[in-house]
Amino acid sequence: MTTQVNTFTRFDSKTNALICQGDWNLANLVLLKHELQKIRWPRQGALIINGSDIVRMDSAGAWLLSKNMQMLDKQHCQVTLQKFSEQHQKLLALIEEKGAAAIPVPKQAMPSRMAKLGRNAVIQGREFLDYFHFIGELTMEALRVIRHASKFRWAALISVLDKTGLRALPIIALLSSMIGVVITYQMGVQLRNYGANVFIVDFLGLSVLREFGPLLTAIMVAGRTGSAFTAQLGTMKINQEIDALNTLGVTPAELLLLPRILGLAITLPLLTMWANVFGIIGGMLTAHNMLGVTPHDFMLRFEHAIPLKTLFIGLGKAPVFALIIASIGCFEGMRVRGSADSVGQQTTRSVVLSIFFIIVADAIFSVIFSKMHL
Amino acid sequence: MKTNDDIIQVADVSTYLGESWINKNLDLTVRRGEILAIVGGSGSGKTTLLREMLLLQKVNSGSIKVFGIELTKATPGELLAVQKRWGVLFQQDALFSSLTVLENTAFPLHEHTTLDSDTINQLALLKILLVGLPVDAANKYPSELSGGMQKRAGLARALVLDPELVFLDEPTSGLDPDSAAAFDELVLDLQATMGLTIVMVTHDLDSLWHVANRVAILGEGRVLCVDTVAKVAKNSHPLVQAYFNGPRGRIVKRMYD
Numbered sequence: 001m002t003t004q005v006n007t008f009t010r011f012d013s014k015t016n017a018l019i020c021q022g023d024w025n026l027a028n029l030v031l032l033k034h035e036l037q038k039i040r041w042p043r044q045g046a047l048i049i050n051g052s053d054i055v056r057m058d059s060a061g062a063w064l065l066s067k068n069m070q071m072l073d074k075q076h077c078q079v080t081l082q083k084f085s086e087q088h089q090k091l092l093a094l095i096e097e098k099g100a101a102a103i104p105v106p107k108q109a110m111p112s113r114m115a116k117l118g119r120n121a122v123i124q125g126r127e128f129l130d131y132f133h134f135i136g137e138l139t140m141e142a143l144r145v146i147r148h149a150s151k152f153r154w155a156a157l158i159s160v161l162d163k164t165g166l167r168a169l170p171i172i173a174l175l176s177s178m179i180g181v182v183i184t185y186q187m188g189v190q191l192r193n194y195g196a197n198v199f200i201v202d203f204l205g206l207s208v209l210r211e212f213g214p215l216l217t218a219i220m221v222a223g224r225t226g227s228a229f230t231a232q233l234g235t236m237k238i239n240q241e242i243d244a245l246n247t248l249g250v251t252p253a254e255l256l257l258l259p260r261i262l263g264l265a266i267t268l269p270l271l272t273m274w275a276n277v278f279g280i281i282g283g284m285l286t287a288h289n290m291l292g293v294t295p296h297d298f299m300l301r302f303e304h305a306i307p308l309k310t311l312f313i314g315l316g317k318a319p320v321f322a323l324i325i326a327s328i329g330c331f332e333g334m335r336v337r338g339s340a341d342s343v344g345q346q347t348t349r350s351v352v353l354s355i356f357f358i359i360v361a362d363a364i365f366s367v368i369f370s371k372m373h374l
Numbered sequence: 375m376k377t378n379d380d381i382i383q384v385a386d387v388s389t390y391l392g393e394s395w396i397n398k399n400l401d402l403t404v405r406r407g408e409i410l411a412i413v414g415g416s417g418s419g420k421t422t423l424l425r426e427m428l429l430l431q432k433v434n435s436g437s438i439k440v441f442g443i444e445l446t447k448a449t450p451g452e453l454l455a456v457q458k459r460w461g462v463l464f465q466q467d468a469l470f471s472s473l474t475v476l477e478n479t480a481f482p483l484h485e486h487t488t489l490d491s492d493t494i495n496q497l498a499l500l501k502i503l504l505v506g507l508p509v510d511a512a513n514k515y516p517s518e519l520s521g522g523m524q525k526r527a528g529l530a531r532a533l534v535l536d537p538e539l540v541f542l543d544e545p546t547s548g549l550d551p552d553s554a555a556a557f558d559e560l561v562l563d564l565q566a567t568m569g570l571t572i573v574m575v576t577h578d579l580d581s582l583w584h585v586a587n588r589v590a591i592l593g594e595g596r597v598l599c600v601d602t603v604a605k606v607a608k609n610s611h612p613l614v615q616a617y618f619n620g621p622r623g624r625i626v627k628r629m630y631d
Contacts, residue, residue, distance in 0.1 A: 060497055105499050339472075
């Protein structure tokens with residue numbers, strides 16, 4: 001048998017003629033490839049490819065044909081195209097001209113592990129320096145604004161207070177009362193074993209006022225507000241709103257950054273106080289249910305067991321946490337470059353870094369306070 | 375090849391948006407193998423019409439048939455079949471910013487074909503070369519390219535499934551005159567070699583005269599006139615006159631007269 005008959009091709013090995021037929025298009029490309037691989041191509045000599053029976057050919061089909069012709073060329077076959085329609089000829093010529101069938105797909109350069117490590121180290125180091133640069137600039141800007149107090153943007157500040165403070169009240173209340181419930185349940189079991197039920201007041205008061213109140217509020221606000229700062233500023237950066245402000249003679253620091261930082265420094269201590277109240281209430285109700293410590297007894301003991309300085313130690317940390325959250329949120333927002341993708345990346349970074357540094361700062365506070373015997 | 379059948383038939387379409395009728399009883403047909411330009415002043419409903427043809431916007435009444443399939447009543451399966459046969463270049467390119475140009479272009483092939491990834495990458499590279507991008511652009515991210523190159527990359531992705539129908543939304547807006555002219559040439563070239571039908575929304579009077587076979591001018595919520603650009607420019611409707619015989623329109627018209 002001298003003729004191989006397939007769906008898209010007929011190959012006559014006597015006359016060395018390949019007759020193409022049917023739809024040479026993307027939808028059939030898998031079948032086409034398979035079929036062309038099965039053809040017993042001549043080792044050398046002249047080969048005629050006849051295209052008169054092709055119904056449709058798109059660029060994918062033309063590319064495949066062109067690729068096979070190149071392979072045959074390398075085997076020293078003289079390939080002649082015959083009876084291709086004008087449009088198909090144009091398509092083949094265009095693909096030939098672009099050399100698309102010959103150019104290998106460029107590989108993305110993959111740096112070695114050491115190179116990646118080095119690059120990451122440099123990037124992190126630079127970001128750290130940039131952060132100090134940012135803080136320095138902001139400080140200068142703040143000093144300038146203080147000198148011209150009339151220029152201060154009260155409206156922007158009020159809006160920040162509303163968004164970061166007032167609207168956060170319900171969620172903070174709910175979550176911190178639950179924290180109170182959880183602590184009481186966990187510790188109540190232990191205390192009950194010793195019949196030391198009433199000491200739940202000491203434990204709850206100290207832990208909530210000193211640690212859990214400020215720390216958990218800061219973490220919640222980092223997730224809620226720090227991320228919002230980054231996303232807002234980042235989007236404004238991409239929309240060139242920041243550039244517009246700069247050209248209009250209004251620095252972004254004055255209108256956007258300082259009100260956010262100052263605003264959060266005001267609201268976070270207030271939110272912390274709010275969280276303390278609800279944490280204690282949650283704990284108090286659980287203590288009543290579980291340990292039989294009535295709210296009246298609870299309040300009576302609270303007054304004696306918890307010194308006022310506990311509250312102030314806790315609240316004192318809040319402005320520091322606020323500065324960490326707001327400055328990192330704004331810094332990462334201003335670092336957004338180019339595309340929407342970058343907004344997402346920087347927002348994630350902002351939240352991760354904020355929470356990281358909040359916990360670091362809290363640890364430092366613990367060490368300092370213990371040295372000071374507070 | 376048949377050249378006279380209609381690829382898109384828009385009949386009696388009305389759209390109510392934001393408390394006003396954007397389109398009212400609008401009719402339009404697009405023929406196989408032509409380049410149809412849709413023009414009109416701002417707010418004349420060009421973009422809405424384009425979005426309706428792409429099924430990104432619902433119509434209040436009327437029918438839109440693409441490849442003979444009624445889009446408003448199509449099943450998801452039918453719709454997918456239509457979507458594989460068209461390509462869209464959006465005004466802002468809409469390239470996926472987290473993917474490289476090659477990955478962007480290969481994306482539709484990964485989704486809709488069973489080809490091996492080597493073949494997919496080669497086909498994607500073919501389209502990247504066909505739209506006139508250099509090979510080393512393939513591994514760049516969209517944000518690393520100039521505006522003109524982003525447009526070309528967007529076109530490469532629109533063409534990668536070898537569609538019969540291509541929508542271009544303001545393809546030359548935001549390009550410098552040189553790049554815009556080069557893009558016009560590219561569209562003409564590819565249309566001829568790949569046998570495309572092209573529907574383009576444009577504000578560019580140059581591409582209107584140079585590229586379009588027919589022009590549909592929208593106004594008052596309907597198509598005021600569809601014909602070759604020379605004939606449309608002679609239409610006496612005041613909105614058409616304002617469009618073609620404004621100061622800019624006259625200059626371009628004189629050049630092509």
